[in-house]
Amino acid sequence: MASIPDYQQLLRGAALRVTRPRVAVLDAVHAHPHADTDSIIRAVRRALPEVSHQAVYDVLRALTAAGLVRRIEPSGSVARYEARVGDNHHHVVCRSCGRIADVDCAVGESPCLTPSDDSGFAVDEAEVTYWGLCPECSAAGSS
Protein backbone atom coordinates (compact mmCIF):
# COMPACT_ATOMS: atom_id res chain seq x y z
CA MET A 1 0.00 0.00 0.00
CA ALA A 2 1.37 3.38 -0.99
CA SER A 3 1.78 6.16 1.58
CA ILE A 4 0.47 9.70 1.51
CA PRO A 5 3.77 11.16 0.26
CA ASP A 6 3.70 8.65 -2.60
CA TYR A 7 0.27 9.89 -3.62
CA GLN A 8 1.51 13.46 -3.51
CA GLN A 9 4.33 12.44 -5.81
CA LEU A 10 1.90 10.79 -8.18
CA LEU A 11 -0.29 13.87 -8.29
CA ARG A 12 2.57 16.30 -8.82
CA GLY A 13 4.01 14.04 -11.47
CA ALA A 14 0.75 14.36 -13.35
CA ALA A 15 0.73 18.16 -12.95
CA LEU A 16 -2.27 17.97 -10.63
CA ARG A 17 -2.65 20.05 -7.50
CA VAL A 18 -2.28 18.12 -4.30
CA THR A 19 -5.49 18.37 -2.29
CA ARG A 20 -6.86 16.35 0.56
CA PRO A 21 -9.78 14.96 -1.47
CA ARG A 22 -7.44 13.84 -4.23
CA VAL A 23 -5.08 12.06 -1.89
CA ALA A 24 -8.01 10.40 -0.14
CA VAL A 25 -9.56 9.26 -3.42
CA LEU A 26 -6.25 7.88 -4.66
CA ASP A 27 -5.89 6.00 -1.42
CA ALA A 28 -9.43 4.63 -1.62
CA VAL A 29 -8.98 3.44 -5.20
CA HIS A 30 -5.71 1.75 -4.31
CA ALA A 31 -7.30 0.08 -1.31
CA HIS A 32 -10.48 -1.08 -3.10
CA PRO A 33 -9.85 -2.24 -6.65
CA HIS A 34 -12.93 -2.25 -8.90
CA ALA A 35 -14.97 -0.21 -6.42
CA ASP A 36 -17.88 1.83 -7.72
CA THR A 37 -18.17 5.56 -7.13
CA ASP A 38 -20.45 5.22 -4.15
CA SER A 39 -18.09 2.84 -2.35
CA ILE A 40 -15.26 5.23 -3.04
CA ILE A 41 -17.24 8.14 -1.64
CA ARG A 42 -17.90 6.17 1.52
CA ALA A 43 -14.27 5.08 1.83
CA VAL A 44 -13.08 8.65 1.32
CA ARG A 45 -15.46 9.98 3.95
CA ARG A 46 -13.92 7.70 6.55
CA ALA A 47 -10.83 9.89 6.25
CA LEU A 48 -12.50 13.13 5.21
CA PRO A 49 -16.11 13.21 6.43
CA GLU A 50 -16.95 16.46 4.68
CA VAL A 51 -16.12 15.69 1.05
CA SER A 52 -18.96 16.29 -1.33
CA HIS A 53 -19.90 13.61 -3.79
CA GLN A 54 -19.28 16.12 -6.53
CA ALA A 55 -15.66 16.47 -5.43
CA VAL A 56 -15.19 12.72 -5.71
CA TYR A 57 -16.72 12.69 -9.18
CA ASP A 58 -14.47 15.57 -10.22
CA VAL A 59 -11.39 13.97 -8.74
CA LEU A 60 -12.08 10.63 -10.37
CA ARG A 61 -12.48 12.34 -13.70
CA ALA A 62 -9.23 14.28 -13.25
CA LEU A 63 -7.33 11.18 -12.15
CA THR A 64 -8.72 9.18 -15.05
CA ALA A 65 -7.77 11.89 -17.53
CA ALA A 66 -4.28 12.00 -16.03
CA GLY A 67 -3.96 8.24 -16.31
CA LEU A 68 -3.55 7.68 -12.58
CA VAL A 69 -6.65 5.52 -12.36
CA ARG A 70 -8.60 3.57 -14.91
CA ARG A 71 -12.34 3.63 -15.28
CA ILE A 72 -14.16 0.43 -16.24
CA GLU A 73 -17.84 0.03 -17.00
CA PRO A 74 -19.01 -3.53 -17.50
CA SER A 75 -22.47 -3.71 -19.07
CA GLY A 76 -25.18 -3.54 -16.46
CA SER A 77 -22.87 -2.05 -13.87
CA VAL A 78 -22.13 1.48 -12.79
CA ALA A 79 -18.66 2.94 -13.33
CA ARG A 80 -15.85 1.34 -11.37
CA TYR A 81 -12.26 2.41 -10.85
CA GLU A 82 -8.94 0.72 -10.38
CA ALA A 83 -5.40 1.88 -9.71
CA ARG A 84 -3.67 -0.69 -11.88
CA VAL A 85 -2.89 1.31 -15.00
CA GLY A 86 -0.54 1.23 -17.91
CA ASP A 87 -0.56 -2.50 -18.57
CA ASN A 88 -3.81 -2.80 -20.54
CA HIS A 89 -4.97 -5.80 -18.59
CA HIS A 90 -8.51 -7.13 -18.89
CA HIS A 91 -11.35 -8.32 -16.67
CA VAL A 92 -13.54 -11.32 -15.94
CA VAL A 93 -17.00 -10.39 -14.70
CA CYS A 94 -19.34 -12.74 -12.86
CA ARG A 95 -22.73 -12.82 -14.55
CA SER A 96 -24.39 -13.67 -11.25
CA CYS A 97 -22.84 -11.48 -8.55
CA GLY A 98 -20.98 -8.92 -10.64
CA ARG A 99 -17.61 -9.67 -9.10
CA ILE A 100 -14.64 -8.57 -11.15
CA ALA A 101 -11.16 -10.06 -11.34
CA ASP A 102 -8.14 -8.99 -13.32
CA VAL A 103 -6.83 -10.97 -16.25
CA ASP A 104 -3.43 -10.32 -17.69
CA CYS A 105 -3.30 -9.36 -21.30
CA ALA A 106 -3.38 -12.54 -23.32
CA VAL A 107 -1.02 -11.45 -26.03
CA GLY A 108 1.28 -8.62 -25.11
CA GLU A 109 1.29 -4.89 -25.22
CA SER A 110 -1.62 -2.65 -26.11
CA PRO A 111 -3.41 -3.00 -28.43
CA CYS A 112 -3.08 -6.68 -27.74
CA LEU A 113 -5.38 -7.62 -30.59
CA THR A 114 -5.81 -6.40 -34.11
CA PRO A 115 -9.25 -6.53 -35.69
CA SER A 116 -9.57 -8.71 -38.76
CA ASP A 117 -11.25 -5.82 -40.56
CA ASP A 118 -11.07 -2.44 -38.89
CA SER A 119 -13.54 -0.70 -41.28
CA GLY A 120 -11.03 2.09 -41.69
CA PHE A 121 -10.88 2.88 -37.99
CA ALA A 122 -7.56 3.86 -36.43
CA VAL A 123 -7.64 1.42 -33.53
CA ASP A 124 -5.48 2.14 -30.49
CA GLU A 125 -6.90 -0.16 -27.84
CA ALA A 126 -8.54 -3.53 -27.55
CA GLU A 127 -10.62 -3.99 -24.43
CA VAL A 128 -11.57 -7.53 -23.51
CA THR A 129 -14.27 -8.47 -21.05
CA TYR A 130 -14.70 -12.11 -20.17
CA TRP A 131 -18.11 -13.17 -18.87
CA GLY A 132 -18.84 -16.18 -16.73
CA LEU A 133 -19.41 -17.31 -13.18
CA CYS A 134 -17.08 -16.75 -10.27
CA PRO A 135 -16.08 -19.79 -8.18
CA GLU A 136 -18.71 -19.08 -5.50
CA CYS A 137 -21.65 -18.55 -7.87
CA SER A 138 -20.49 -21.47 -9.94
CA ALA A 139 -20.61 -23.73 -6.89
CA ALA A 140 -23.95 -22.34 -5.73
CA GLY A 141 -25.52 -22.78 -9.15
CA SER A 142 -24.44 -26.36 -9.79
CA SER A 143 -25.59 -27.72 -6.41
Place this chain on the structure above:
Amino acid sequence: MASIPDYQQLLRGAALRVTRPRVAVLDAVHAHPHADTDSIIRAVRRALPEVSHQAVYDVLRALTAAGLVRRIEPSGSVARYEARVGDNHHHVVCRSCGRIADVDCAVGESPCLTPSDDSGFAVDEAEVTYWGLCPECSAAGSS
Protein backbone atom coordinates in the same frame (compact mmCIF):
# COMPACT_ATOMS: atom_id res chain seq x y z
CA MET B 1 -34.47 -6.61 -45.13
CA ALA B 2 -36.81 -9.14 -43.62
CA SER B 3 -40.56 -8.90 -44.10
CA ILE B 4 -43.32 -8.83 -41.50
CA PRO B 5 -44.10 -12.55 -41.90
CA ASP B 6 -40.42 -13.30 -41.31
CA TYR B 7 -40.54 -11.42 -38.01
CA GLN B 8 -43.65 -13.36 -37.02
CA GLN B 9 -41.75 -16.55 -37.72
CA LEU B 10 -38.83 -15.37 -35.64
CA LEU B 11 -41.08 -14.51 -32.73
CA ARG B 12 -43.02 -17.75 -32.83
CA GLY B 13 -39.81 -19.68 -33.15
CA ALA B 14 -38.70 -18.12 -29.88
CA ALA B 15 -42.04 -18.94 -28.20
CA LEU B 16 -42.94 -15.26 -28.03
CA ARG B 17 -46.39 -13.91 -28.78
CA VAL B 18 -46.67 -11.97 -31.99
CA THR B 19 -47.73 -8.42 -31.23
CA ARG B 20 -47.57 -5.25 -33.28
CA PRO B 21 -45.01 -3.61 -30.95
CA ARG B 22 -42.74 -6.63 -31.14
CA VAL B 23 -42.83 -6.81 -34.90
CA ALA B 24 -42.21 -3.07 -35.14
CA VAL B 25 -39.27 -3.22 -32.73
CA LEU B 26 -37.73 -6.15 -34.57
CA ASP B 27 -38.08 -4.23 -37.81
CA ALA B 28 -36.52 -1.12 -36.30
CA VAL B 29 -33.55 -3.02 -34.90
CA HIS B 30 -32.96 -4.74 -38.24
CA ALA B 31 -33.18 -1.42 -40.05
CA HIS B 32 -30.93 0.52 -37.65
CA PRO B 33 -28.03 -1.53 -36.35
CA HIS B 34 -26.45 -0.21 -33.14
CA ALA B 35 -29.33 2.17 -32.49
CA ASP B 36 -29.99 3.29 -28.94
CA THR B 37 -33.34 2.80 -27.23
CA ASP B 38 -34.54 6.29 -27.98
CA SER B 39 -33.84 5.98 -31.70
CA ILE B 40 -35.67 2.68 -31.70
CA ILE B 41 -38.66 4.22 -29.97
CA ARG B 42 -38.80 6.94 -32.59
CA ALA B 43 -38.43 4.46 -35.43
CA VAL B 44 -41.15 2.25 -33.99
CA ARG B 45 -43.52 5.19 -33.62
CA ARG B 46 -43.28 5.93 -37.32
CA ALA B 47 -45.18 2.68 -37.81
CA LEU B 48 -47.06 2.59 -34.52
CA PRO B 49 -47.50 6.12 -33.16
CA GLU B 50 -49.07 5.01 -29.91
CA VAL B 51 -46.45 2.66 -28.48
CA SER B 52 -45.29 3.54 -25.01
CA HIS B 53 -41.60 3.74 -24.24
CA GLN B 54 -42.20 1.11 -21.59
CA ALA B 55 -43.44 -1.32 -24.23
CA VAL B 56 -40.26 -0.81 -26.22
CA TYR B 57 -38.12 -1.40 -23.14
CA ASP B 58 -40.09 -4.55 -22.34
CA VAL B 59 -39.91 -5.82 -25.90
CA LEU B 60 -36.19 -5.18 -26.15
CA ARG B 61 -35.64 -7.09 -22.95
CA ALA B 62 -37.78 -10.00 -24.15
CA LEU B 63 -36.05 -10.10 -27.53
CA THR B 64 -32.64 -9.95 -25.89
CA ALA B 65 -33.52 -12.76 -23.50
CA ALA B 66 -34.79 -14.82 -26.42
CA GLY B 67 -31.59 -14.20 -28.34
CA LEU B 68 -33.29 -12.42 -31.24
CA VAL B 69 -31.37 -9.22 -30.66
CA ARG B 70 -28.15 -8.44 -28.88
CA ARG B 71 -27.63 -5.63 -26.44
CA ILE B 72 -24.32 -3.79 -26.41
CA GLU B 73 -23.21 -1.08 -24.01
CA PRO B 74 -19.91 0.58 -24.85
CA SER B 75 -18.56 2.63 -21.95
CA GLY B 76 -19.92 6.13 -21.98
CA SER B 77 -22.85 5.20 -24.17
CA VAL B 78 -26.40 4.19 -23.47
CA ALA B 79 -27.60 0.69 -24.38
CA ARG B 80 -27.69 -0.14 -28.06
CA TYR B 81 -29.18 -3.06 -29.92
CA GLU B 82 -28.37 -5.02 -33.03
CA ALA B 83 -30.04 -7.85 -34.90
CA ARG B 84 -26.87 -9.68 -35.83
CA VAL B 85 -26.78 -12.49 -33.30
CA GLY B 86 -25.28 -15.90 -32.85
CA ASP B 87 -21.86 -15.21 -34.28
CA ASN B 88 -20.22 -13.48 -31.30
CA HIS B 89 -18.76 -10.73 -33.42
CA HIS B 90 -17.17 -7.67 -31.86
CA HIS B 91 -17.19 -3.89 -32.26
CA VAL B 92 -14.97 -0.92 -32.99
CA VAL B 93 -16.12 2.29 -31.33
CA CYS B 94 -15.04 5.77 -32.35
CA ARG B 95 -13.68 7.68 -29.36
CA SER B 96 -14.73 10.96 -30.93
CA CYS B 97 -18.20 10.50 -32.42
CA GLY B 98 -19.26 7.21 -30.85
CA ARG B 99 -19.86 5.49 -34.17
CA ILE B 100 -19.84 1.71 -34.00
CA ALA B 101 -18.85 -0.81 -36.66
CA ASP B 102 -18.87 -4.59 -36.59
CA VAL B 103 -15.70 -6.63 -36.47
CA ASP B 104 -15.72 -10.32 -37.17
CA CYS B 105 -14.44 -12.56 -34.44
CA ALA B 106 -10.67 -12.61 -34.78
CA VAL B 107 -10.08 -16.19 -33.86
CA GLY B 108 -13.02 -18.47 -34.36
CA GLU B 109 -16.06 -19.59 -32.49
CA SER B 110 -17.25 -18.26 -29.15
CA PRO B 111 -15.53 -17.91 -26.76
CA CYS B 112 -12.87 -16.79 -29.19
CA LEU B 113 -10.36 -16.14 -26.46
CA THR B 114 -9.33 -17.92 -23.33
CA PRO B 115 -7.98 -15.87 -20.44
CA SER B 116 -4.40 -16.58 -19.42
CA ASP B 117 -5.56 -16.92 -15.81
CA ASP B 118 -9.29 -17.12 -15.21
CA SER B 119 -9.08 -16.79 -11.38
CA GLY B 120 -11.34 -19.80 -11.10
CA PHE B 121 -14.13 -18.23 -13.14
CA ALA B 122 -16.13 -20.41 -15.54
CA VAL B 123 -15.83 -18.20 -18.58
CA ASP B 124 -18.35 -18.61 -21.38
CA GLU B 125 -17.89 -15.47 -23.46
CA ALA B 126 -15.16 -13.07 -24.46
CA GLU B 127 -16.38 -9.65 -25.48
CA VAL B 128 -13.93 -7.47 -27.34
CA THR B 129 -14.31 -3.74 -27.86
CA TYR B 130 -11.80 -1.94 -30.03
CA TRP B 131 -11.36 1.79 -29.44
CA GLY B 132 -10.06 4.30 -31.92
CA LEU B 133 -11.12 6.89 -34.44
CA CYS B 134 -13.46 6.36 -37.35
CA PRO B 135 -12.26 7.44 -40.82
CA GLU B 136 -14.11 10.78 -40.65
CA CYS B 137 -12.94 11.79 -37.17
CA SER B 138 -9.47 10.57 -38.00
CA ALA B 139 -9.35 12.86 -41.04
CA ALA B 140 -10.85 15.79 -39.13
CA GLY B 141 -8.37 15.43 -36.29
CA SER B 142 -5.20 15.20 -38.35
CA SER B 143 -5.95 18.25 -40.48
Place this chain on the structure above:
DNA sequence: CCATAATCTTGACTCATTCCAGAAAACGAG
Protein backbone atom coordinates in the same frame (compact mmCIF):
# COMPACT_ATOMS: atom_id res chain seq x y z
C1' DC C 1 -66.19 -17.31 -29.39
C1' DC C 2 -64.16 -17.58 -24.36
C1' DA C 3 -61.06 -17.77 -20.80
C1' DT C 4 -56.64 -16.99 -19.29
C1' DA C 5 -52.28 -15.43 -19.14
C1' DA C 6 -49.11 -12.46 -21.32
C1' DT C 7 -48.47 -7.87 -22.90
C1' DC C 8 -49.24 -2.85 -23.15
C1' DT C 9 -50.45 2.00 -21.38
C1' DT C 10 -49.88 5.52 -18.18
C1' DG C 11 -47.56 7.89 -15.04
C1' DA C 12 -44.79 8.05 -11.05
C1' DC C 13 -40.26 7.11 -9.42
C1' DT C 14 -35.12 5.74 -8.78
C1' DC C 15 -30.50 6.63 -8.99
C1' DA C 16 -25.99 7.56 -11.22
C1' DT C 17 -24.16 11.38 -13.01
C1' DT C 18 -23.91 16.29 -14.37
C1' DC C 19 -24.69 21.34 -14.03
C1' DC C 20 -24.24 25.66 -11.63
C1' DA C 21 -22.80 29.46 -8.55
C1' DG C 22 -20.42 30.84 -4.90
C1' DA C 23 -16.85 29.64 -1.13
C1' DA C 24 -12.37 27.75 -0.16
C1' DA C 25 -7.84 26.23 -0.96
C1' DA C 26 -3.34 25.50 -3.65
C1' DC C 27 0.62 27.48 -5.32
C1' DG C 28 3.69 30.84 -8.06
C1' DA C 29 5.31 35.59 -7.75
C1' DG C 30 7.00 39.07 -5.11
Place this chain on the structure above:
DNA sequence: CTCGTTTTCTGGAATGAGTCAAGATTATGG
Protein backbone atom coordinates in the same frame (compact mmCIF):
# COMPACT_ATOMS: atom_id res chain seq x y z
C1' DC D 1 5.61 34.79 4.43
C1' DT D 2 1.67 37.08 2.08
C1' DC D 3 -1.16 38.12 -1.92
C1' DG D 4 -3.55 37.26 -6.07
C1' DT D 5 -4.88 34.18 -9.50
C1' DT D 6 -6.72 30.00 -10.79
C1' DT D 7 -8.19 25.65 -9.75
C1' DT D 8 -10.88 22.92 -6.85
C1' DC D 9 -14.62 22.00 -3.56
C1' DT D 10 -19.36 22.56 -1.42
C1' DG D 11 -24.24 22.45 -1.62
C1' DG D 12 -28.11 21.88 -3.96
C1' DA D 13 -30.84 21.51 -8.01
C1' DA D 14 -31.45 19.22 -12.44
C1' DT D 15 -31.03 15.59 -16.10
C1' DG D 16 -32.05 11.39 -18.24
C1' DA D 17 -31.84 6.39 -18.95
C1' DG D 18 -34.14 2.94 -17.13
C1' DT D 19 -37.53 0.64 -13.70
C1' DC D 20 -41.83 -0.16 -10.95
C1' DA D 21 -46.68 -0.85 -10.42
C1' DA D 22 -51.72 -1.16 -11.39
C1' DG D 23 -55.13 -1.56 -14.37
C1' DA D 24 -56.68 -2.00 -19.38
C1' DT D 25 -55.83 -4.76 -23.74
C1' DT D 26 -54.86 -8.43 -26.56
C1' DA D 27 -52.90 -12.96 -28.30
C1' DT D 28 -53.62 -17.63 -28.28
C1' DG D 29 -55.31 -22.47 -26.99
C1' DG D 30 -59.44 -24.87 -26.54
